[in-house]
Amino acid sequence: MLVSEVMLQQTPVVRVLPVWEDWMSRWPTPADLAAEPAGEAVRHWGRLGYPRRALRLHAAAAAITADHDGEVPAEYERLLSLPGVGSYTAAAVAAFAYGRRQTVVDTNIRRVHARLFTGTALPAQALTAAEMRLATELLPDDVGLSVRWNAAVMELGAVVCTARAPKCADCPVRAECAWRLAGEPPPSYVPKGQAWHGTDRQVRGAVMAVLREADSPVTAELFLTPPADLGLAPGGISVPLGALHRLSAPAEQLDRALQGLLADGLAEMSDAGYRLPS
Structure with missing residues (x-):
């Protein structure tokens, strides 16, 4: 679990x-x-x-x-x-x-609470003390029922009361929903996804893919030189290396990715090169 x-x-x-x-x-x-x-x-x-x-x-x-x-x-x-x-x-x-009585609050539960009880389309962008108080007040006193309540509200948010296209016609509590009764007002903010292509995060993920595939330390030369120029056989580490080089990341971006992985403990460096932590 x-x-x-x-x-x-x-x-x-x-x-x-x-x-x-x-x-x-x-x-x-x-x-x-x-x-x-x-x-x-x-x-x-x-x-x-x-x-x-x-x-x-x-x-x-x-x-x-x-x-x-x-x-x-x-x-x-x-x-x-x-x-x-x-x-x-x-x-x-x-x-x-x-099976313990605990207040469980994830994104789905927060969204159900926001719509059903406070009449807002989406919860606040960060969990608030008021949300935790509401969740604690709503939690049934009976231990077994509290566990089922947590699971039911979470499932309702994941399957029916979704963020972008809520299935209100299928909702068992639609008649009591404060958001519907208020006329379904729009959210006060628009959730934004994180950029990916060309970002440090994408390069960092590609570097991690190389380290995961490698069975020995990876030198800086390998990160900077296309696999074909190194004479690597097809398959194995050449696959993630090829994907990394297709990003055409500048050397300074590769270096930021490597230094970040070292700082986070996700990689180690020795005289032989970079590897996953021991």
């Missing part, structure tokens, strides 16, 4: 499922993951994005193994003490994995 919750942060289920299945087959217990180098967690994170999450899961696995007898703790406070585990993840694991 902890692995899936971390993987699902800002990432759709369809992309997470094959990676989650691979992780669970490789590392069915926290101790199994903790026994591996952190770089293996990054390698098998694949293309999920935000790969620092892989490092955090590896660190959490080590803490669980060392401090919690190898078992993911059930209590919110103990979950919150794990590396990389924030308030949402701790609440979700406590509620959905262990």
